Amino acid sequence: MATSQLRSFGGSTNGQHRPQVPDMPQAKIKSVEYFRVKPRWLFVKICDDQGFHGWGEATLEGHTKAVEGALDEIIDRIVGYEADDIEHIWQTIWRLGFYRGGPVFMSALSGIDIALWDLKGRRLNVPVYQLLGGKVRNKVQVYAWIGGDTFQDIEGAAKARIAQGLKCVKMNATGPVNWLDSPAVLDATIERLKIVKGLGLDAGLDFHGRLHKPMAKQLARALEPYRPLFIEEPLLVEHGEALQQLAGATTVPIAFGERLYTRWDVKRFLADATVDILQPDIAHAGGISETRRIAALAEAYDVAIAPHCPLGPVALAASMQVALCTPNFVIQEMSLGMHYNVEAGKEDLNTYLVDPAVFAIRDGYVDALRGPGLGIEIDEAVVRRIAQSTGHWQCKEFYGPDGSIREW
Helix, strand or coil: CCCCCCCCCCCCCCCCCCCCCCCCCCCEEEEEEEEEECCCEEEEEEEECCCCEEEEECCCCCCHHHHHHHHHHHHHHHCCCECCCHHHHHHHHHHCCCCCCCHHHHHHHHHHHHHHHHHHHHHHCCEHHHHCCCCCCCEEEEEEEECCCCHHHHHHHHHHHHHCCCCEEEEECCCCCCCCCCHHHHHHHHHHHHHHHHCCCEEEEECCCCCCHHHHHHHHHHHHHHCCCEEECCCCCCCHHHHHHHHCCCCCCEEECCCCCCHHHHHHHHHCCCCCEECCECCCCCHHHHHHHHHHHHHHCCCEECCECCCCHHHHHHHHHHHHCCCCECCEEECCCCHHHHHHCCCCCCCCECCHHHHCEECCEEECCCCCECCCCECHHHHHHHHCCCCCCCCCCCECCCCCECCC
16 A cells, blocks of 8 residues: 655654554445435435445425436446545536536535535544534524414414424415515514514514515515514515615515525625525535535625525435534524425434434524534435335425416
């Protein structure tokens, strides 16, 4: 085995030589598999030729078939590559396919990237955050979703989250909204927020891009006295100029980013001072590698990071690894008990974990994941069993009273 020569530049060694550390043998990617599992997730497993493995997540809600096709294409290319060369593999997938970006391609790339970081951490027996410079915090503040069609439902859901140890939630701000709608829509949103705030919870309001300009500016102004933690996707990111106008017209922090997939997508909103809280989704935005770069870019513009993650345990663990070593991180979404999970069956965030205690919530926080790689252990037998009977989850459809399509 080849070893390098060590030289001392200045100072005395007292006749002692530093010990030479032999190079670790290079591990090559041996196999890549993916598993479609309930409720709507897509896991990726990469094995190397030395017996190590890593898990990734390439979930793109409602578009699993497309991502699977993209993964098939990527897998053919990267088998045989050195598994440690994560950045080289990322750049190979990104640059040498000529066409790049977008949710399908980037979700497939995300699954590969996350799995490679997990594998490398396992090989070196350290958490991923140690490979990214070490942690800057010991625990991660989290929030989860609450649903509810009536005010009573909202109150019950909020109380259940308090019982789980949460201090903050995210909630639907409205039902389906027309381009110009009744002022009663504004009143209902305020009442929903007041219920949750009255229980002592902070709340972010998620609009899903459902609003259009005539309603967005009214609602943002009406919400100001009630101080939501943020308003998420008040307008679609396609309307950058409208988002910029809205940002200048309200004091409520504006959050978005789940439908931005690269640092190049993000940079215009940072330069235009449009976004206050950036929400990249690690399963859509190029994995750990690109999410880390997006966070650093946001820090340069004094913008906070709150990773989007209504997804599975692999995506959550990967998001937490980035959160633990990112100075401008503020809060992490988690899907525990989310309505999408409950509606689909009994499978939830902890179903695929050997030890669900890793995501235990204490006083609004989850402790740092200390295990190697992503810090979680996936129960592969459960994954393989459930994958055998999992179909393709389709996005929900929303229509107005006149039969026209409303935004999801």
